[in-house]
Amino acid sequence: MKVLPFAVLLLLLVLPWLLPAYGVQVAIQALVLAGFAVSFNFLFRNAGLLSFGHAAFFGAGAYTAALLMSKWGWNYLATLPVVLAVTALVALVIGFLSVRLTKIYFTMLTLAFAQMLWAVVHRWYNFTGGDNGITNVRPAGLLGTAHGLYYLSLACLVFVTLLLRVVVRSPAGYTLRAVRDNPVRVAAIGVSTFEYVLAAFVLSGTFSGLFGFLQLAWQRSVFPDLLYWTTSAQVIIAVILGGSGSTKWDYGPIAGAAVLVSAQAAVQSRTQYWPLALGLVLLVLVLFFPAGVVGLFSRAERRRAQEEELDRAAA
Amino acid sequence: MNPSLLLLEFMTGLASASSLFLLAAGLSLIFGALGIVNFAHGSFYMLGAYLLFWMTRGDAGSFWHYLLLAVAASVVIGAAVERIFLRPILRRPEHFQILLTYALLLVIADVCRLAFGSDYKSISMPPGFGGPVFFLGAPFPAYYAGLVGLAAVAGVLLWLFLHRTRYGLLVRAVTQDREMLEALGINVPALFTIVFALGIGLAGFGGAVSLPLQSMSTDVAVDAVISAFIVVVVGGLGSIWGALAGAFLIGEVQAFGALLLPEFSIVFVYLLMALVLLFRPWGLLGRAPAVRT
Numbered sequence: 051m052k053v054l055p056f057a058v059l060l061l062l063l064v065l066p067w068l069l070p071a072y073g074v075q076v077a078i079q080a081l082v083l084a085g086f087a088v089s090f091n092f093l094f095r096n097a098g099l100l101s102f103g104h105a106a107f108f109g110a111g112a113y114t115a116a117l118l119m120s121k122w123g124w125n126y127l128a129t130l131p132v133v134l135a136v137t138a139l140v141a142l143v144i145g146f147l148s149v150r151l152t153k154i155y156f157t158m159l160t161l162a163f164a165q166m167l168w169a170v171v172h173r174w175y176n177f178t179g180g181d182n183g184i185t186n187v188r189p190a191g192l193l194g195t196a197h198g199l200y201y202l203s204l205a206c207l208v209f210v211t212l213l214l215r216v217v218v219r220s221p222a223g224y225t226l227r228a229v230r231d232n233p234v235r236v237a238a239i240g241v242s243t244f245e246y247v248l249a250a251f252v253l254s255g256t257f258s259g260l261f262g263f264l265q266l267a268w269q270r271s272v273f274p275d276l277l278y279w280t281t282s283a284q285v286i287i288a289v290i291l292g293g294s295g296s297t298k299w300d301y302g303p304i305a306g307a308a309v310l311v312s313a314q315a316a317v318q319s320r321t322q323y324w325p326l327a328l329g330l331v332l333l334v335l336v337l338f339f340p341a342g343v344v345g346l347f348s349r350a351e352r353r354r355a356q357e358e359e360l361d362r363a364a365a
Numbered sequence: 366m367n368p369s370l371l372l373l374e375f376m377t378g379l380a381s382a383s384s385l386f387l388l389a390a391g392l393s394l395i396f397g398a399l400g401i402v403n404f405a406h407g408s409f410y411m412l413g414a415y416l417l418f419w420m421t422r423g424d425a426g427s428f429w430h431y432l433l434l435a436v437a438a439s440v441v442i443g444a445a446v447e448r449i450f451l452r453p454i455l456r457r458p459e460h461f462q463i464l465l466t467y468a469l470l471l472v473i474a475d476v477c478r479l480a481f482g483s484d485y486k487s488i489s490m491p492p493g494f495g496g497p498v499f500f501l502g503a504p505f506p507a508y509y510a511g512l513v514g515l516a517a518v519a520g521v522l523l524w525l526f527l528h529r530t531r532y533g534l535l536v537r538a539v540t541q542d543r544e545m546l547e548a549l550g551i552n553v554p555a556l557f558t559i560v561f562a563l564g565i566g567l568a569g570f571g572g573a574v575s576l577p578l579q580s581m582s583t584d585v586a587v588d589a590v591i592s593a594f595i596v597v598v599v600g601g602l603g604s605i606w607g608a609l610a611g612a613f614l615i616g617e618v619q620a621f622g623a624l625l626l627p628e629f630s631i632v633f634v635y636l637l638m639a640l641v642l643l644f645r646p647w648g649l650l651g652r653a654p655a656v657r658t
Contacts, residue, residue, distance in 0.1 A: 100459070154459065155642065158642060161594065162598070162638040162642060163635075163639060175628075286460065287467070290461070290464050323478075325472075328471055329475065332465070332468035332471070336468065
């Protein structure tokens with residue numbers, strides 16, 4: 051049994067009682083982005099597919115809940131099953147059309163679909179409010195409080211991380227990585243590669259929608275920005291900042307999201323030039339530290355990143 | 366429907382296609398040669414416009430010669446960026462390249478905000494292009510027509526460079542087989558610098574000539590790069606003719622889409638992109654990979 055994950059979990063459980071009110075808000079944001087990053091990374095790492103359209107699922111989750119609450123007066127938690135069903139459906143449609151492509155073509159196609167959804171939401175004033183968004187939606191009761199939302203987000207993050215961990219280590223997870231590494235050979239032994247990749251895509255998209263649903267409770271409003279391509283870029287940054295990680299354990303994206311969100315909060319309280327600071331850090335990171343934040347502390351991560359690079363150079 | 370209205374809409378589409386072509390041709394050229402998807406491409410488009418605004422101090426009287434200077438500055442900046450930032454990561458996994466160019470996007474946007482402020486910048490029509498011209502009796506802004514002309518000139522020059530000069534030949538060769546070119550003793554890294562500088566010069570040119578039509582702010586970059594992606598994906602990654610065809614299609618779809626369903630014209634554009642990706646992932650005029658990748 052490793053001790054570190056449990057120590058971190060324990061710290062996370064008591065954290066809201068140690069932080070000031072603003073700190074709890076930042077922590078919730080970090081948990082939500084971490085969960086989104088874990089969901090995204092599941093596909094990126096195991097299927098080798100870089101989606102530039104995960105904003106679609108994140109935003110669909112947030113918008114589904116917001117629309118049900120503001121138009122039909124639903125209770126926040128009651129929207130959850132619908133949120134999961136809608137995002138799974140969106141992911142199924144986009145995935146069905148996208149996963150037959152790979153590499154840059156897959157990336158561009160997911161980008162196109164997400165932008166299409168953004169454009170519809172952005173322009174459909176009568177239904178979605180266009181760029182005025184939907185404001186003033188807040189969960190009632192305990193979930194309307196910062197601590198309630200914190201523990202819900204933490205529970206979702208732990209649940210999703212553990213569940214995906216089980217999937218990653220299951221035979222299906224191994225098959226998925228085999229498809230990533232050699233689709234022709236896997237198909238030759240009679241495995242339907244399309245179905246495995248599609249299932250991974252839908253799982254990744256649905257969980258992204260779950261964290262979009264939490265994002266709504268955090269910001270108490272939704273705007274089309276959530277669906278814009280910069281949201282997809284944000285989650286990719288979190289993942290690569292933390293290091294996409296080994297196939298066994300998803301702590302890289304969580305660390306990346308935590309670092310990203312806390313750095314953003316710290317920088318933004320002092321200057322409005324957060325993008326500049328982030329850009330400079332990313333430049334340094336990409337040019338000098340290919341294994342991400344986790345790689346700064348873990349020799350194994352550094353070695354893995356190095357090997358990956360050698361593999362590429364040889365290919 | 367009134368035919369002169371349709372013609373007008375067509376010409377409007379052609380004008381936006383011209384600016385799209387300048388923006389996308391460089392992106393396509395860079396992807397073809399270096400294999401890099403440049404997320405900062407829209408930022409150089411924006412930078413070209415800001416440079417022109419800064420040089421002219423907002424006075425359109427000296428538009429034309431400062432335009433040349435702004436393009437020259439873009440070329441120099443492009444060469445420097447390639448040398449300093451891109452060269453070390455050319456052989457790294459593509460998500461690192463995306464991250465690096467995205468970092469450049471963030472940095473350029475904020476540097477522009479620091480240097481030029483966050484208010485909208487615009488400039489009036491350059492001298493001689495203030496009034497309308499007439500097509501079959503329908504008035505049409507002269508600068509739109511001028512823009513189409515400029516893009517055509519740039520396109521012809523680009524074609525002459527690629528097909529009638531030694532360097533152009535090498536650029537076309539490097540998109541096909543980098544190793545072979547290296548084996549023949551060609552300085553490929555230097556070639557990459559030239560291609561990148563040329564692409565950035567085109568983007569800067571596109572941004573600068575769009576300044577009289579579109580007020581610039583630091584938000585333009587993220588929208589512009591998406592438009593460039595759409596054009597390049599529709600036309601075919603790495604193909605100049607593809608960029609031309611893609612720009613034309615997207616410009617016209619947007620113009621006529623606005624006529625049919627004004628609110629959702631942008632949705633048509635993404636729909637077109639998705640359809641092309643589904644049925645011809647390598648784009649309308651791109652070359653299909655030998656083994657489907």
